[in-house]
Amino acid sequence: MAQEKIDELTNRLKKYAHQYYVLDEPVVSDAEYDKLLQELMELEEQHPELKHEDSPTGRVGGEPLDQFRKVQHDVPMLSLSNVFNEEDIRDFDRRVRSGLGKTPTYSCELKIDGLAVTLKYEEGKLVLGATRGDGTTGEDITHNLRTISSIPLTLNEPVTLEVRGEAFMPKKSFERLNKEKEENGEALFANPRNAAAGSLRQLDPKIAAKRHLDIFIYSLGEYPEKELNSHHEALEYVSSLGFKTNREAHHLESIEEVIEFCESWQDKRADLPYEIDGIVIKVDSLEDQQQLGFTAKNPRWATAYKFPAEEVVTTLRTIELNV
Numbered sequence: 587m588a589q590e591k592i593d594e595l596t597n598r599l600k601k602y603a604h605q606y607y608v609l610d611e612p613v614v615s616d617a618e619y620d621k622l623l624q625e626l627m628e629l630e631e632q633h634p635e636l637k638h639e640d641s642p643t644g645r646v647g648g649e650p651l652d653q654f655r656k657v658q659h660d661v662p663m664l665s666l667s668n669v670f671n672e673e674d675i676r677d678f679d680r681r682v683r684s685g686l687g688k689t690p691t692y693s694c695e696l697k698i699d700g701l702a703v704t705l706k707y708e709e710g711k712l713v714l715g716a717t718r719g720d721g722t723t724g725e726d727i728t729h730n731l732r733t734i735s736s737i738p739l740t741l742n743e744p745v746t747l748e749v750r751g752e753a754f755m756p757k758k759s760f761e762r763l764n765k766e767k768e769e770n771g772e773a774l775f776a777n778p779r780n781a782a783a784g785s786l787r788q789l790d791p792k793i794a795a796k797r798h799l800d801i802f803i804y805s806l807g808e809y810p811e812k813e814l815n816s817h818h819e820a821l822e823y824v825s826s827l828g829f830k831t832n833r834e835a836h837h838l839e840s841i842e843e844v845i846e847f848c849e850s851w852q853d854k855r856a857d858l859p860y861e862i863d864g865i866v867i868k869v870d871s872l873e874d875q876q877q878l879g880f881t882a883k884n885p886r887w888a889t890a891y892k893f894p895a896e897e898v899v900t901t902l903r904t905i906e907l908n909v
């Protein structure tokens with residue numbers, strides 16, 4: 587009977603999609619996945635009233651909007667201070683230790699070169715996706731973010747919370763997109779960050795759906811009463827809900843290890859399938875974060891170590907910035 591078949595196919599495809607897009611551990615071949623997706627699309631065509639609202643077939647994007655809605659962030663999306671060398675990192679550590687009167691442990695994670703976005707869920711359902719904007723007011727881009735397969739449309743628990751992360755375009759997708767644009771004589775994107783931003787600023791979600799965007803979640807905004815004592819526990823919690831987090835997040839015992847971590851990624855980043863522009867260093871304990879608080883602009887308990895800019899040989903080609 588159609589209902590059972592649709593339910594069985596939808597749940598199976600959602601599991602496969604989670605394995606493939608969130609865990610990077612595909613359990614079926616692309617061909618097998620596409621065949622099942624096609625089968626579900628046909629069944630949904632015949633019985634639209636039986637289609638699940640979070641069906642994997644919905645990732646292709648709906649109708650275009652005629653404008654973007656402004657969104658207020660209940661919990662502001664703060665920005666990070668920057669540090670540029672070992673001395674700066676040691677100064678940051680000194681300030682933190684003097685603020686705490688003790689030596690903390692740190693969480694270090696890759697700083698993905700993409701677009702900061704916030705995702706709001708009510709009873710486990712995605713209800714809003716928005717850009718950071720100026721930190722308190724962003725733009726509603728839910729229609730575009732719903733097309734990103736690594737963003738869950740429903741969570742493993744019916745919780746109401748908000749998470750923040752970095753939406754990005756992998757290097758391979760960027761190269762393929764610019765190759766297409768070059769073949770069509772269109773202006774190229776200067777870098778994957780601009781390509782991701784340009785894709786998410788489209789009113790027509792069918793464009794974003796074709797851009798192979800991805801996301802890493804890196805923090806919680808509002809969240810339900812939950813015994814969370816540290817940043818690394820918060821990352822484990824969001825991962826358990828079905829969010830994609832970056833596996834290169836490490837809980838380090840000393841600033842020496844932090845410096846080593848930052849220096850090690852300077853060269854290793856060339857081998858990553860996405861661009862990073864630095865390392866985010868956070869005091870791990872949430873209690874320590876509370877104690878340190880914020881300056882007018884940034885948390886005192888976090889900073890971004892920025893890699894030195896590489897001398898970039900720009901090819902002699904008109905590169906205009908796409909909207």
Ligand SMILES: CC(C)(CNC(=O)c1ccc(Oc2ccccc2)cc1)c1ccc2c(N)nc(N)nc2n1
Nearest residue numbers: 661662663664665666695696697698804805866888
């Ligand atoms: C640390 C934080 C700034 C997020 N945190 C916040 O935005 C934030 C916001 C309100 C907070 O508390 C308040 C709650 C209400 C009012 C005021 C502050 C606490 C943290 C940040 C910013 C950019 C990041 C990035 N590009 N990559 C990674 N990996 N991590 C990042 N982390």
